[in-house]
Amino acid sequence: MLVDTAIWHDQLTAAERGELARSGGSVSQPHPDLLVVGGGIAGVATAAACHQARLGTVQLIEAGHLGSGATGGATGLLTPEIHEWSDPEPFVDLARASLARWHELEQTWPGGLGLVDVDWIGLSPDPSGLAPHQSPAVEWLDPSQVAELIPGLSLPMAGARIHHQGRVNPLRSVARLSATLPDVSTGVAATAVTVRGDRVVSVDTTAGPIQPGAVVFATGLPPTLDGLDLSLPWERVKGHLLVTEPTPVHLPGIVAPVATQLEDRRLLVGGTFDMGDESPAVRPEIIDSILAGLYATLPQLRGLRADYQWCCFRPRHPDGMPVIDRLPGLRNAWLTSGHFRTGILNAPFTAQALARWISSDEPPAEASTWSSDRFAGRGLHG
Numbered sequence: 001m002l003v004d005t006a007i008w009h010d011q012l013t014a015a016e017r018g019e020l021a022r023s024g025g026s027v028s029q030p031h032p033d034l035l036v037v038g039g040g041i042a043g044v045a046t047a048a049a050c051h052q053a054r055l056g057t058v059q060l061i062e063a064g065h066l067g068s069g070a071t072g073g074a075t076g077l078l079t080p081e082i083h084e085w086s087d088p089e090p091f092v093d094l095a096r097a098s099l100a101r102w103h104e105l106e107q108t109w110p111g112g113l114g115l116v117d118v119d120w121i122g123l124s125p126d127p128s129g130l131a132p133h134q135s136p137a138v139e140w141l142d143p144s145q146v147a148e149l150i151p152g153l154s155l156p157m158a159g160a161r162i163h164h165q166g167r168v169n170p171l172r173s174v175a176r177l178s179a180t181l182p183d184v185s186t187g188v189a190a191t192a193v194t195v196r197g198d199r200v201v202s203v204d205t206t207a208g209p210i211q212p213g214a215v216v217f218a219t220g221l222p223p224t225l226d227g228l229d230l231s232l233p234w235e236r237v238k239g240h241l242l243v244t245e246p247t248p249v250h251l252p253g254i255v256a257p258v259a260t261q262l263e264d265r266r267l268l269v270g271g272t273f274d275m276g277d278e279s280p281a282v283r284p285e286i287i288d289s290i291l292a293g294l295y296a297t298l299p300q301l302r303g304l305r306a307d308y309q310w311c312c313f314r315p316r317h318p319d320g321m322p323v324i325d326r327l328p329g330l331r332n333a334w335l336t337s338g339h340f341r342t343g344i345l346n347a348p349f350t351a352q353a354l355a356r357w358i359s360s361d362e363p364p365a366e367a368s369t370w371s372s373d374r375f376a377g378r379g380l381h382g
């Protein structure tokens with residue numbers, strides 16, 4: 001897998017690692033009330049929300065191991081506020097509500113989800129490089145304040161600080177969410193669906209057919225399955241990340257675009273957007289350029305090695321926004337896809353919205369924003 005060299009797996013306990021590969025190859029519940037296809041953060045969070053809402057038996061199937069798609073390679077940052085600089089209001093609302101949900105789950109979920117409360121600090125060599133942002137959440141920092149927080153910067157930089165953002169080890173969160181679910185099967189792929197009238201009546205899998213009452217596809221990109229008439233445009237955007245060896249340098253949380261301090265004083269760096277690169281391989285020249293950028297900003301780190309390096313693909317629809325919708329023409333099938341660069345952040349709210357929709361049969365108020373209709377008439381890819 002692309003993401004198997006990420007640091008996240010090494011940070012887990014043996015029990016959490018075991019959770020990610022649960023019930024390999026067999027399905028315990030062939031007639032569930034709800035089938036969730038896809039064991040990334042979106043699928044596991046949705047299955048957990050539906051189980052918690054007592055929507056009946058929930059079977060989750062995942063082709064690889066839990067988190068083996070984009071989820072296991074993500075940076076794991078939960079930073080809704082910065083999207084006010086770049087994204088439409090409904091998206092910012094979704095992201096804020098989802099961080100609030102992360103906090104609720106952290107408090108109420110057995111053992112928590114591993115949420116770490118951190119500040120986000122954005123740096124710019126030019127103070128006007130940070131566009132005006134009216135939210136009271138932003139605290140502006142002049143270069144002397146930045147220098148006090150982050151000694152050793154090669155250039156004086158202004159900054160913006162936003163308190164109480166978050167980060168997670170995405171695999172830990174997936175493992176903790178999954179641990180409460182009775183029926184999780186890894187190593188099982190959906191291959192085809194049978195539709196009768198306006199209902200999915202059966203889903204063929206590599207472990208035999210499943211006849212669900214309802215189904216949610218949380219497959220990262222929209223699923224391509226025999227019998228499912230679905231043609232949404234999508235692309236994948238590759239990104240590289242690295243984690244350094246432990247360093248004596250202390251960073252005050254997430255310092256964008258420099259690095260995020262992790263456990264053991266390691267630095268998580270990168271998150272490149274390698275447009276058009278479809279190769280699953282890590283490119284050493286990109287890792288070198290990420291390190292070169294780090295050394296240029298913090299010269300005392302020169303020579304610091306990367307202990308972990310990996311890449312993965314962000315699932316994206318052309319407008320960069322997710323789909324959270326009932327499948328066109330089907331009463332008992334839903335889809336969430338294209339979470340691009342914020343699928344970890346937005347998973348808990350997405351899951352809650354889907355659970356409410358499935359239980360009430362009524363779309364939530366915000367559903368039209370994330371509808372697949374917006375791509376009507378568009379081609380399949382990009």
Ligand SMILES: Cc1cc2nc3c(=O)[nH]c(=O)nc-3n(C[C@H](O)[C@H](O)[C@H](O)COP(=O)(O)OP(=O)(O)OC[C@H]3O[C@@H](n4cnc5c(N)ncnc54)[C@H](O)[C@@H]3O)c2cc1C
Binds near residue numbers: 072314346
């Ligand atoms: C470099 C990088 C950095 C990122 N950083 C962040 C970040 O800091 N914060 C953030 O919020 N997001 C971040 N993201 C984005 C985030 O990783 C994704 O948006 C998110 O993981 C998508 O989750 P998902 O569950 O929808 O998809 P996935 O994690 O891809 O899960 C889909 C799963 O479905 C399974 N599947 C597919 N087809 C089938 C089938 N037919 N049968 C059974 N199973 C199937 C796949 O095996 C896969 O495990 C980053 C992404 C990248 C690449």
